[in-house]
Amino acid sequence: MACHNRHLERQANKAHRQEMRHERKEDRLHAKAMNAALHGNIGRAAALEAKANHQSNLATQAHHRGHALEHAAHPHHFGPGHHHHYRPGCPPPLGSVTVTTTYPAAPNVNYPTGTAMPPPAGAVPPPTGYPGTAPAYPGAAPAYPGAAPAYPPQQYPTQQYPNPYGQPPPYGPPR
Numbered sequence: 001m002a003c004h005n006r007h008l009e010r011q012a013n014k015a016h017r018q019e020m021r022h023e024r025k026e027d028r029l030h031a032k033a034m035n036a037a038l039h040g041n042i043g044r045a046a047a048l049e050a051k052a053n054h055q056s057n058l059a060t061q062a063h064h065r066g067h068a069l070e071h072a073a074h075p076h077h078f079g080p081g082h083h084h085h086y087r088p089g090c091p092p093p094l095g096s097v098t099v100t101t102t103y104p105a106a107p108n109v110n111y112p113t114g115t116a117m118p119p120p121a122g123a124v125p126p127p128t129g130y131p132g133t134a135p136a137y138p139g140a141a142p143a144y145p146g147a148a149p150a151y152p153p154q155q156y157p158t159q160q161y162p163n164p165y166g167q168p169p170p171y172g173p174p175r
Helices: 006-038 042-073
Strands: none
16 A cells, blocks of 8 residues: 555646746746846836746745645655554654653742732831922912812702693503
8 A cells, every 4th residue: 555645746746847937937037027127118127027926926836736735645744743643554654753742840839829928017118209298388378279169150940841742641551
């Protein structure tokens, strides 16, 4: 039983050839665009650069297609750190290494949580740099004058006006 897919290998090789061809076309179009620009033909240079950009995109697509096909053609040839079940007739690669993953130990949870430890008895809190109250100067006016109304209080009418539409209908179901 084969360990790889020959059809996918051919497709991967074809994608690689296409990638190389598109890169050659891209380089040739860049050279033609440069020549056109040096001769003053800016419109042709811009058109050739657009074609070169398209060839670059095609080369990138072919590269990714070939890469994916190579991995599909060899399903158990990944890097280290993967665990695979090999099919019958496909022995594991020679020199394969078993990789074990170790995780760091859990953090130490024996430290106190919650509020900070109270200060020792008789300790003086550190100075904050701000005085408790502003120093009073003799004869100085208070910092903020007493609250005075800015406007006279508003007088609202206390008279009730009659409803021109009569009494409102009673709420609830009719009786």
